Amino acid sequence: xxxxxxxxxxxxxxxxxxxxxxxxxxxxxxxxxxxxxxxxxxxxxxxxxxxxxxxxxxxxxxxxxxxxxxxxxxxxxxxxxxxxxxxxxxxxxxxxxxxxxxxxxxxxxxxxxxxxxxxxxxxxxxxxxxxxxxxxxxxxxxxxxxxxxxxxxxxxxxxxxxxxxxxxxxxxxxxxxxxxxxxxxxxxxxxxxxxxxxxxxxxxxxxxxxxxxxxxxxxxxxxxxxxxxxxxxxxxxxxxxxxxxxx
Amino acid sequence: xxxxxxxxxxxxxxxxxxxxxxxxxxxxxxxxxxxxxxxxxxxxxxxxxxxxxxxxxxxxxxxxxxxxxxxxxxxxxxxxxxxxxxxxxxxxxxxxxxxxxxxxxxxxxx
Numbered sequence: 001x002x003x004x005x006x007x008x009x010x011x012x013x014x015x016x017x018x019x020x021x022x023x024x025x026x027x028x029x030x031x032x033x034x035x036x037x038x039x040x041x042x043x044x045x046x047x048x049x050x051x052x053x054x055x056x057x058x059x060x061x062x063x064x065x066x067x068x069x070x071x072x073x074x075x076x077x078x079x080x081x082x083x084x085x086x087x088x089x090x091x092x093x094x095x096x097x098x099x100x101x102x103x104x105x106x107x108x109x110x111x112x113x114x115x116x117x118x119x120x121x122x123x124x125x126x127x128x129x130x131x132x133x134x135x136x137x138x139x140x141x142x143x144x145x146x147x148x149x150x151x152x153x154x155x156x157x158x159x160x161x162x163x164x165x166x167x168x169x170x171x172x173x174x175x176x177x178x179x180x181x182x183x184x185x186x187x188x189x190x191x192x193x194x195x196x197x198x199x200x201x202x203x204x205x206x207x208x209x210x211x212x213x214x215x216x217x218x219x220x221x222x223x224x225x226x227x228x229x230x231x232x233x234x235x236x237x238x239x240x241x242x243x244x245x246x247x
Numbered sequence: 248x249x250x251x252x253x254x255x256x257x258x259x260x261x262x263x264x265x266x267x268x269x270x271x272x273x274x275x276x277x278x279x280x281x282x283x284x285x286x287x288x289x290x291x292x293x294x295x296x297x298x299x300x301x302x303x304x305x306x307x308x309x310x311x312x313x314x315x316x317x318x319x320x321x322x323x324x325x326x327x328x329x330x331x332x333x334x335x336x337x338x339x340x341x342x343x344x345x346x347x348x349x350x351x352x353x354x355x356x357x
Binding site: 014019021022024025026029034 | 249250251252253254255256257258259260261262265266267268273276277279280283284287290301302304305308309
């Protein structure tokens with residue numbers, strides 16, 4: 001048998017031999033590939049049906065759990081989105097309110113329809129009380145923002161705390177500023193209400209006209225600008241109360 | 248000698264490259280491998296019987312692979328692919344056993 005086996009092992013090169021070699025190489029290649037493929041997912045392929053059923057149950061339970069988690073997270077996301085919307089609305093509301101309060105306190109410039117009241121007073125007879133009367137009258141008529149300018153000094157924003165005084169040197173002391181006639185009062189409010197309030201008999205216009213040489217002129221405008229600002233004063237003693245008292 | 252080296256070379260190549268089998272070919276590869284193994288064992292046996300013929304070996308190798316694949320394909324089309332695959336493997340396994348027994352008798356004389 002050994003001679004035959006040896007003869008078999010002897011290398012012989014011919015076309016047929018090469019073809020056979022090629023086929024054998026192909027077989028080896030396919031064998032290795034198949035062993036790999038079968039080994040990679042062999043665990044599940046060879047599993048018993050009850051094991052597969054258990055794995056399937058586990059996967060189903062897991063997917064149920066994940067699905068409920070998805071629902072929960074979606075609810076949380078919606079709630080957060082709602083919260084964001086609400087806080088954005090609150091922020092806008094607050095900004096709006098801050099602007100309104102800024103206009104009232106005189107810390108923000110304002111523009112809108114209104115009137116221009118010019119009081120010319122070449123003889124210096126218009127006293128602080130006349131101007132204060134005019135301002136009070138305008139406030140009653142719904143003026144929302146006012147500034148007073150004169151021929152000398154910067155325009156002064158008129159707010160609730162603005163003081164009106166006669167200046168011994170002539171002119172007026174309005175708040176911290178000094179102004180001289182003629183006075184120009186810029187008022188934002190409904191012109192159809194403001195102008196009559198000044199013109200009522202015995203009112204501001206009449207009072208000014210009664211003074212020698214003085215006269216008051218009213219011009220309604222679709223748009224006037226109150227640009228003078230009151231400096232922001234931080235209260236030294238007053239603090240916001242914790243709870244607003246009702247009423 | 249050369250076929251043996253080629254076989255080892257093919258195994259090494261398959262292990263190194265480990266290509267993914269195309270999905271369409273996946274059911275046929277194991278059957279084709281078993282059929283080729285059958286042809287290989289038959290070839291070795293005939294060589295030991297001094298009746299080896301190059302042409303017969305090549306033709307039987309290719310035909311074995313093709314027929315085995317064809318049977319599995321037919322089984323897939325008929326809906327009995329799994330059973331036919333088993334049948335082919337059983338038949339080829341019996342033949343491989345018979346050839347291996349003949350080779351054993353030649354090599355060990357028993």
